[in-house]
Every structure is written in C-alpha cells, then in structure tokens.
Amino acid sequence: MDIAMIGLGRMGANMAQRLQRGGHRVVGFDPMEAARARAGEAGLEVVGSLAEAVAALPVPRVVWLMVPAGDTVDQTLAQLTPHLAEGDVVIDGGNSNYQDSIRRARSLADDDIVYLDCGTSGGVWGLQEGYSLMVGGDAATVERLATVFQALAPAADRGWARVGPSGAGHYTKMIHNGIEYGMMQAYAEGFALMERKKEMELDLGQVAEVWRHGSVVRSWLLDLSAQALQGNPSLDGIAPYVEDSGEGRWTVAEAIALDVPAPVITLSLLERLRSRESNSFSDRLLAAMRNEFGGHAIKKG
Structure with missing residues (x-):
C-alpha cells in the first residue's frame, strides 16, 4: 500500500x-x-x-x-x-x-x-x-x-x-499518558528515597536491574530507568526541569469534567509544573509566614 x-x-x-x-x-x-x-x-x-x-x-x-x-x-x-x-x-x-x-x-x-x-x-x-x-x-x-x-x-x-x-484513539492515548505521568512520578520518588539513604550505599542501577526481573513493579519505564541510572548514576548534567506534552493536563481536565477522582495523575502533573520553578514565590511566602507566626529563621536567598 x-x-x-x-x-x-x-x-x-x-x-x-x-x-x-x-x-x-x-x-x-x-x-x-x-x-x-x-x-x-x-x-x-x-x-x-x-x-x-x-x-x-x-x-x-x-x-x-x-x-x-x-x-x-x-x-x-x-x-x-x-x-x-x-x-x-x-x-x-x-x-x-x-x-x-x-x-x-x-x-x-x-x-x-x-x-x-x-x-x-x-x-x-x-x-x-x-x-x-x-x-x-x-x-x-x-x-x-x-x-x-x-x-x-x-x-x-x-x-x-x-x-x-472517532476520537476514541486519541482519548485512550490521553488517558495512557496520564497513567504514564503517575507511574513515572512513583518511580522517581522511590529512587529519590533510596538515593537519600546514603548509609545503605545503594547502587540504584543495580536495584533497578533486580526489579526488572520477576518484580511486580517491572515495566518498560523501569527498563529505561535502569539504563539511565547505569549510564549516569548521579544523573550529572540533567536539570531538574520536567516538561509536559499537554495530555496530562487534558486527562486532569477530563477527570474533573467526569467527576472521577484522579489524585495521583493530578499530583504528578503538578509536580512537573513545580519542577520548573527556580525561585518559587509560594515557597518564599511559606517561609515568611513561618517567621511571622513562630519566629522561625529564614534562610536568605
């Protein structure tokens, strides 16, 4: 053809x-x-x-x-x-x-x-x-x-x-991408916890490789995570800035329109938005409020 x-x-x-x-x-x-x-x-x-x-x-x-x-x-x-x-x-x-x-x-x-x-x-x-x-x-x-x-x-x-x-193909792809957001966020948070626990001396690439075989959390996203961590364990040179394609936003809007709770997908989208704030006004205001009501120290920026 x-x-x-x-x-x-x-x-x-x-x-x-x-x-x-x-x-x-x-x-x-x-x-x-x-x-x-x-x-x-x-x-x-x-x-x-x-x-x-x-x-x-x-x-x-x-x-x-x-x-x-x-x-x-x-x-x-x-x-x-x-x-x-x-x-x-x-x-x-x-x-x-x-x-x-x-x-x-x-x-x-x-x-x-x-x-x-x-x-x-x-x-x-x-x-x-x-x-x-x-x-x-x-x-x-x-x-x-x-x-x-x-x-x-x-x-x-x-x-x-x-x-x-008509529309069903792109509708299911939209939901697919919303699910992808949530899965990616869960992996990212889990590996961040392991990275922070320095005394365990964990090799994150090794852990990801172990999970790829037989684990209930195995997936292609995990395969790609293992590949990334083995090639660059500390993720040097990668900025903490995550874009979104737009389909996550459409998925959240659809959840609201249909009265379907989708907290994981919604929060994963908000975390992507948060990743782009290099000088968050909301976080600075939170620090100012803590200082006002409790006298807590403010870290100067």
Whole structure:
C-alpha cells in the first residue's frame, strides 16, 4: 500500500521507515528542508510539497499526519484537503486532543474523506520495537488498512486495535499518558528515597536491574530507568526541569469534567509544573509566614 507521511520529524521518519520495512511504499513531506534532507539520507522517498506527496499516490489515497497537535494539524488539513478526493483517508498519528479529532472527522466526512485518529506510543524506540496504536474511527476503513497498522505495531496480532469511534484513539492515548505521568512520578520518588539513604550505599542501577526481573513493579519505564541510572548514576548534567506534552493536563481536565477522582495523575502533573520553578514565590511566602507566626529563621536567598 502507498502512504504519504506528512511530518518527518524523528518519530514520523522512524514510522515511515518501519512502514517501508513492512512492504509499504512511503512518500514523505515536511515543510522543514532539514527534516526532508535527513529523511532522504535515511532512504525515504521525499518530495517538496504536500501536493506532490498526494499526487504520488494511487487513489484512494492514504495520508498519515505526524505533525504537532493543535493549530498545526488544522493548518495542514486546510492545505491538504483541496488535493484529496472522495474515499481518501487521513490518519492523525500525533497526540491531538480527542475533541479536535471528533470535529475534524465530522468536517472531512462532509467531503466523503475518512479521518482516523491514531494514538501512537513508542517514542524513539518504536522503529526498533514497534508502536502501540490506538485507532478511532470507521471500522471498515480500519479493517481495510489493517496491514498498515500491523507493519507499525510490535506484531501483526498485538499492540494495535480499533478502540472505538472517532476520537476514541486519541482519548485512550490521553488517558495512557496520564497513567504514564503517575507511574513515572512513583518511580522517581522511590529512587529519590533510596538515593537519600546514603548509609545503605545503594547502587540504584543495580536495584533497578533486580526489579526488572520477576518484580511486580517491572515495566518498560523501569527498563529505561535502569539504563539511565547505569549510564549516569548521579544523573550529572540533567536539570531538574520536567516538561509536559499537554495530555496530562487534558486527562486532569477530563477527570474533573467526569467527576472521577484522579489524585495521583493530578499530583504528578503538578509536580512537573513545580519542577520548573527556580525561585518559587509560594515557597518564599511559606517561609515568611513561618517567621511571622513562630519566629522561625529564614534562610536568605
């Protein structure tokens, strides 16, 4: 099957390569010349415009988007849609908000273009290990494109599924990322406790390696933690500053909207926000209040 991959950043280019390995022809485009050049050096067929990418495909066409969530997706669709026709399929493999995906699917349906939302997990390891794919949208279309998802997944019979109607793919990916926040925070806190207990002389890389085999807390995140700690036990050169992709925020907002308590996910998001405060006003005010009511000493900054 021929596929146009729009967005040749690291993940998009890796997915294109995995599709090629699965026997699919991939025509790639990215608005950034440097990204096109890197993709070409990796052996991908690259063209210079969206129109060329679409024109290179037989009908009905399959276009896979790997562009940043938000306005960029809408802008890309606005440029792409005039080149599409009835029966074509657009797959959004980025981490879009599920409500945007529902809106886009309805809008493209007016032109008889099918829009699938595909939550994609696997990161930089996906090229080697395969991707976890959560697909939302028309069931018949997903069935017709099964070989595409099978080529990207860890195996043809696992790691991917149509999880529901339009929006369901990105909804489940949103919740997936919220869970990821909580798991990462728990690992980080546990290892911080062990690091602080100096008299135990713990080798954190060794502990992580022990836990990877047979332990009830084993996971891929633990595998990656073990790798990081073995390579850099004191985490030298890494600033205590943690970004968030936005999906954790959407998950917390969804929990509030549905009246579902999600304290672990919520607090893990707040801890990421806290990591970015180098001179916290709230902490300074806390110190000032302790001094005011109890005469406790203030540490000068």
